[in-house]
Amino acid sequence: MELPELSQDELLRYSRHLILPEVGEEGQRRLKAARVLCVGAGGLGSPLALYLAAAGVGTLGLVDFDVVDASNLQRQILHSTNDIGRRKLDSAAEKLQALNPDLNLVKHDTKLSSANALDILKDYDIVADGTDNFPTRYLVNDACVLLGKPNVYGSIFRFEGQASVFAARDGPCYRCVYPEPPPPKLVPSCAEGGVLGVLPGLVGVIQATETVKLILGKGTTLAGRLLLVDALNMRFREVRLRKNPDCQICGAHPAFTQLIDYQQFCGIAPSIQEEIRIMNGVPQLTAAEVKRRMDAGEDLFILDVREPFEYQIANIGGTLIPLGQIPHRLHEIDREREIVVYCKFGARSQRAAEFLRQSGYSKVSNLAGGIMAWSNEVDPSLPRY
Amino acid sequence: MSVLQLTRAVYDAIRAHGEETYPRECCGALLGTPAADGWRIEASVKARNTRTDSARNRYSIAPAELVKIEREARGRGLSIGGFYHSHPDHPAEWSQADLAEAHWIGCSYVIVAVALGKAAAIHSFLLAGNAEEDKRFVAERIEILESQETQFESK
Ligand SMILES: [Zn+2]
Numbered sequence: 310m311e312l313p314e315l316s317q318d319e320l321l322r323y324s325r326h327l328i329l330p331e332v333g334e335e336g337q338r339r340l341k342a343a344r345v346l347c348v349g350a351g352g353l354g355s356p357l358a359l360y361l362a363a364a365g366v367g368t369l370g371l372v373d374f375d376v377v378d379a380s381n382l383q384r385q386i387l388h389s390t391n392d393i394g395r396r397k398l399d400s401a402a403e404k405l406q407a408l409n410p411d412l413n414l415v416k417h418d419t420k421l422s423s424a425n426a427l428d429i430l431k432d433y434d435i436v437a438d439g440t441d442n443f444p445t446r447y448l449v450n451d452a453c454v455l456l457g458k459p460n461v462y463g464s465i466f467r468f469e470g471q472a473s474v475f476a477a478r479d480g481p482c483y484r485c486v487y488p489e490p491p492p493p494k495l496v497p498s499c500a501e502g503g504v505l506g507v508l509p510g511l512v513g514v515i516q517a518t519e520t521v522k523l524i525l526g527k528g529t530t531l532a533g534r535l536l537l538v539d540a541l542n543m544r545f546r547e548v549r550l551r552k553n554p555d556c557q558i559c560g561a562h563p564a565f566t567q568l569i570d571y572q573q574f575c576g577i578a579p580s581i582q583e584e585i586r587i588m589n590g591v592p593q594l595t596a597a598e599v600k601r602r603m604d605a606g607e608d609l610f611i612l613d614v615r616e617p618f619e620y621q622i623a624n625i626g627g628t629l630i631p632l633g634q635i636p637h638r639l640h641e642i643d644r645e646r647e648i649v650v651y652c653k654f655g656a657r658s659q660r661a662a663e664f665l666r667q668s669g670y671s672k673v674s675n676l677a678g679g680i681m682a683w684s685n686e687v688d689p690s691l692p693r694y
Numbered sequence: 695m696s697v698l699q700l701t702r703a704v705y706d707a708i709r710a711h712g713e714e715t716y717p718r719e720c721c722g723a724l725l726g727t728p729a730a731d732g733w734r735i736e737a738s739v740k741a742r743n744t745r746t747d748s749a750r751n752r753y754s755i756a757p758a759e760l761v762k763i764e765r766e767a768r769g770r771g772l773s774i775g776g777f778y779h780s781h782p783d784h785p786a787e788w789s790q791a792d793l794a795e796a797h798w799i800g801c802s803y804v805i806v807a808v809a810l811g812k813a814a815a816i817h818s819f820l821l822a823g824n825a826e827e828d829k830r831f832v833a834e835r836i837e838i839l840e841s842q843e844t845q846f847e848s849k
Pocket residue numbers: 481482483484485486553556557558559560
């Protein structure tokens with residue numbers, strides 16, 4: 310690729326970069342050519358976007374649909390008191406353009422979703438994840454893996470931060486480390502749990518640093534390492550990460566090859582909704598509903614598609630056939646009976662149910678929220694894992 | 695020579711864990727506070743050995759579990775001061791694989807030999823150095839403190 314030339318003004322503006330051998334004129338031209346997507350213009354997104362704009366990143370995309378609230382100002386330094394009530398995108402654009410008028414800022418005024426993520430991400434070289442919730446975090450990760458783009462990850466909670474580079478070439482992804490999300494009830498958000506205002510600054514700047522290094526192709530990135538930041542004791546530690554060969558998205562035999570329903574995957578919402586939902590042709594049953602029908606003596610073929618060790622920890626009976634073995638063990642699944650598939654959170658079982666439908670099974674439904682929803686709604690004595 | 699202080703309960707817990715998982719390797723983390731010449735360990739956390747492939751001679755703690763242990767330690771005012779694992783029917787000496795897998799410079803790595811199912815020698819090595827490139831194990835002395843502290847399990 311032909312790198313863009315630097316103007317006289319740019320040579321002056323970036324002179325402190327230009328004299329660094331690791332950056333130099335070529336590196337600065339790389340920065341100018343780079344296209345970075347920053348997901349979220351909040352706590353992490355603020356320092357990230359500010360430093361990337363200052364560093365001379367040519368194209369910066371911002372995804373956010375939120376409005377500035379007074380309670381954001383304690384940490385979201387892109388926004389100021391006058392911006393309360395404004396769209397974060399507008400407030401951010403003003404600050405970033407003022408900082409660097411040459412910046413090509415692309416505003417994505419939307420909530421990132423399975424429907425739009427691939428389309429939005431595809432135009433960028435690097436994705437920096439500044440989201441504050443699990444569904445979007447898995448969504449960003451999976452989309453990055455599918456598109457082969459590095460995911461510069463950061464997260465914060467109370468006094469604790471984490472940073473890494475996921476989905477880099479041959480490196481592990483977020484899902485290699487956290488195959489499944491924690492149950493939603495155990496996850497207080499920053500709104501509920503609180504967060505030290507300067508912490509996103511610390512972690513967001515680490516993300517910005519990693520992004521710049523990826524663009525320059527210099528130094529050693531956090532790929533394969535999870536940096537743990539303990540702001541209260543000011544201690545940095547790192548945990549070595551390995552690519553998980555069985556990873557559901559980046560492993561040798563991925564469980565999915567397209568984006569899924571991340572709200573459902575994270576056990577949020579669907580099990581609470583009373584009306585029957587249908588996803589890709591598969592009816593979604595709540596745990597309470599399945600229990601009711603089992604108690605009523607209905608003839609249901611309960612199919613557990615988790616791994617044997619999970620079954621040992623907790624199960625609601627039924628036949629255990631791990632997701633990966635289903636294609637070879639169809640003969641064990643009765644075509645005539647009504648099948649209810651379940652797993653831990655409902656994502657693997659949805660895949661299994663879709664596969665069964667394609668294989669000619671007509672009466673297949675999915676236990677939405679999986680056995681974790683069962684533990685929440687039906688039988689709290691069931692061990693959570 | 696640095697000194698690793700272990701409470702009696704932790705010392706016993708490490709040995710018991712090694713016997714419990716025999717002939718497979720056990721592993722876990724050691725929680726404590728820094729003392730003048732080494733770590734003072736007050737609690738141990740059993741971890742799941744994720745190396746199911748060759749658990750007789752390798753050990754590895756899942757990153758997510760390690761993050762959780764670190765968080766729990768902090769909640770108790772402690773931090774991860776080291777790790778332990780067992781060597782079933784092997785001496786309590788570090789292997790090249792152990793060194794390659796050790797990344798927490800400044801932490802103690804305890805190895806307990808388990809001979810025919812019974813815990814035998816137990817040795818500790820401080821991971822010294824400044825970086826991955828020059829890290830090395832240095833033998834340290836284990837000192838046992840008689841105390842009430844008990845282990846707790848990582849879930
Ligand atoms: Zn992965």
